[in-house]
Amino acid sequence: MNVELDWHEPIGLRSSSTLKENVKNFDLSLLPEISGVYIFYREYGGYQEALYVGKSENIRTRMKAHFNSIKLIDGLVETPKGQKKLIFAEVKTRSDLAKALAQAEKGLINQLDDEKHPLLNRKLMKDQYDFIISKGNALNIIDEEIAVFSNKA
Incomplete structure (x- = not known):
């Protein structure tokens, strides 16, 4: 499956001290009604740190839900201190859009988790791999345990 991510410009949500007020008053009409993936992150100096990765069939609708989510906003x-920001990308594929969204989200979470970002939704990827165990007289080139990236949505 080929998936293309077309990233849009980041949107500043300000610092932790003003974040709740800013998302409450955010003009959602500024967000497109597209299918895509998104990242909430913080920027401090020249450093960027991913905080939350998600996917949605409608970015505007999903941000409305997130901005009303006390758990996520808290x-x-x-x-840590720094400017909180949101960036999103439209997911484009010629295949199954729902599967492409799920794979794009998992791919981003796996990449960012490997880079040790403090993702608030890291637990979503606990079963990110399926494992195949080989027994018996397999060829020498076949490993006993094979990890396969899960395609579960």
């Missing part, structure tokens, strides 16, 4: 507020 999680973002409690992260």
Whole structure:
């Protein structure tokens, strides 16, 4: 499956001290009604740190839900100081859009988790791999345990 991510410009949500007020008053009409993936992150100096990765069939609708989510907003507020930002990408594929969204989200979470970002939704990827165990007289070139990236949505 080929998936293309067309990233848009980041949107500043300000610092932790003003984040709740800013998302409450955010003009959602500024967000497109596209299918895509998104990252909430913080920027401090020249450093960027991913805080939350998600996917949605409608970015505007999903941000409306997130901006009303006390749990997520409190999680973002409690992260270290720095400007909180949102960036999103339209997911483009010629295949199954739902599968492409799921794979794009998992791919981003796996990449950012490997780079040790403090993702608030890291637990979503606990079963990110399926494992195949080989027994018996397999060829020498076949490993006993094979990890396969899960394609579960």
